[in-house]
Amino acid sequence: MTTVDQTMNDAEFAAASAKAEELSLFFREIGPKYDIENTFAYPSIDAFKKSGLGSLVVPKQYGGQGGNILHCSKVISELSKGDSAITLAYNMHFIMCGIMMGLMSEAQNKHWLGRVSDGEIMFGPFSEARAGFSGLADMKAVPQAGGGWKIYGVKTWGTLSEASTIITTNATVTDADGNIPEGYEERVSAEMLFIADFDVDADGQGDGVRIEKTWNALGMHATGTQMIHFDGFFVPEDGLVCEWRGGAFGVLEWASLNFASIYLGMQYRVFEEVRAVLAKKTLGATFGAIAANETKVSGIGHIVDGVGDMAARVELSRRVVYRTCQELIDGEDDEWPVELRFPYIGLAKTFVAENVMYMTRKSMSLVGGQSFRKGAIFERLYRDSAASMFQPLNSDQSCTYIGEYFLAPEELED
Ligand SMILES: Cc1cc2nc3c(=O)[nH]c(=O)nc-3n(C[C@H](O)[C@H](O)[C@H](O)COP(=O)(O)OP(=O)(O)OC[C@H]3O[C@@H](n4cnc5c(N)ncnc54)[C@H](O)[C@@H]3O)c2cc1C
Structure with missing residues (x-):
């Protein structure tokens, strides 16, 4: 874990707030269409990137703006006033930046948060069908002979997948044959947090990973909370962040x-x-x-x-x-x-x-x-x-x- 600076000053926050007000108006304008059409609000991607708000909480040493959790809260509530469903999607990016920056190594922060500062978006599908967010991951990370893991399983709540190029997720590390540890404690400590490239084509198909567009719910239509299927998705060794429960539950x-x-x-x-x-x-x-x-x-x-x-x-x-x-x-x-x-x-x-x-x-x-x-x-x-x-x-x-x-x-x- 690295110590991160959160040194955004008042003038910098005022500039970010002005961007948030502008983006909020845009979300407000397009929100009703995507609620009715029941799809992710695709025009929001360019607008979000153009606003520069994606790097709000990224520490300055990695090219970001150094906002703290209060700055982030104020920006999110402003955006949500415009359209809560569209904002809930980008909220996943803010959440994962906040969580990951406190858990990643210096080299990982430099690489991944540097990419966020350059405009990339990350998301975090963790919940699974059996027991939402608190269930221990049935998704498996099978160690590979040459290093790294291949991931197998399904995440049922993948908000923002259609705009993201970085994925963060959790899976249980198995033995070489793909068996999950049997003991409860062993299973908890085998559950790991990973970060990787999320490279899918326009139809959501990638190498060992794909988006299935199943989102159909009472509300929050524009979040695009799709299912993410992993079928031998490769994560190299430097994509391992830390133990999931012990790490993330602290932040x-x-x-x-x-x-x-x-x-x-x-x-x-x-x-x-x-x-x-x-x-x-x-x-x-x-x-x-x-x-x-x-x-x-x-x-x-x-x-x-x-x-x-x-x-x-x-x-x-x-x-x-x-x-x-x-x-x-x-x-x-x-x-x-x-x-x-x-x-x-x-x-x-x-x-x-x-x-x-x-x-x-x-x-x-x-x-x-x-x-x-x-x-x-x-x-x-x-x-x-x-x-x-x-x-x-x-x-x-x-x-x-x-x-x-x-x-x-x-x-x-x-
Ligand atoms: C619009 C939207 C977007 C979402 N996007 C994402 C996303 O991007 N990524 C993601 O990972 N998740 C996402 N989620 C999933 C969400 O955060 C929950 O994980 C999901 O709703 C299932 O968990 P649950 O606790 O609601 O249900 P379940 O886990 O099925 O729980 C069923 C019941 O058991 C109780 N329960 C569950 N676990 C425990 C426990 N350990 N102790 C005591 N009681 C328990 C619950 O309170 C509930 O009453 C999203 C949800 C919504 C609504």
Whole structure:
């Protein structure tokens, strides 16, 4: 592992923020088309590369901008305000840059992050069909006589594969005959993190690797979360990064807080859209709870309260996400029990996830039936927000981690 600098200054961040605002507007413009067409938003690739934001968190010594996790969070939430699905795709790039730079050797950082600084994009398919992200990898890395590994298996959640030329993934190193270790501990320590070239043609076919376009889900259509098949995909020896669980779980804040930032940006957008409709909407003459000749919705009690409640939720989420980033930057997490570090960081994501799902549902009831029609931004946000339940950590697992700690602290110490 190498120490990385995060020395972006205020002027540099202001420039990156301006780029993010511009890119966010572009994502906002093209987002509805790709939601309807249910494909990856291909024009976003050039726009993302042109923005230069891909190197935001890459340390300056590798040609990047040296942004820290708070800079990253602010950029992601700005982009997500424009379009959360497109941003969730590029979020995988930011997540993997953050995770990998803390785990790779100096030579690997120089090579791979140097390529990111030159405009390349990376992605991270880890989850498998059997047990998502927390299941030990069934994907195999079979050692080769001449060195390196051949990878066999399927990753079922490959967001951003269609834009990436660098792949990061995990697989369990087997014996020469392809047998996975039988003991649990042996299996955990045989699971490795790899990085490699991802060189596929326009149809997603590569040497020992291919993209299968299966993505079809309730929401987040433009993420292009495809299946990735590995069938003898060769990874040379210098593509081995470290043990997967022991390594990545120490820097998973890059996943958890970046996902939190996606849904914070979505909260910004829900609030903006709700306000735009409800500040102007007039019902005319009404009969019912309010019987009047002229009813403006901005004067209806539950709507005033509902909008106030949403504004409060946005503000609280903003504080929770950005403050958690700042606490990590300041090293305050050193004071938390080590077992609680990961779930405590994850609380920012679970808090925002609960709030964004509440807000997208509430926005529909406040705006009324027009929000339910296809093409209305509210039905889209409602579908997209449901994805916040799944990315790590989910709220059930966070509570399990925390509950286990408080119910059996001595046993955990053992
Ligand atoms: C839009 C989108 C894009 C995604 N992109 C990617 C990507 O690019 N790369 C990637 O790797 N993944 C990606 N994912 C996958 C995602 O992060 C999860 O891994 C996936 O949803 C499956 O994991 P799960 O925990 O939801 O379900 P499962 O692992 O099937 O879990 C089922 C149930 O068991 C519980 N559970 C699971 N494991 C444990 C455990 N160890 N302890 C206690 N309870 C447990 C879960 O909480 C859940 O209730 C994406 C997901 C979405 C929605």
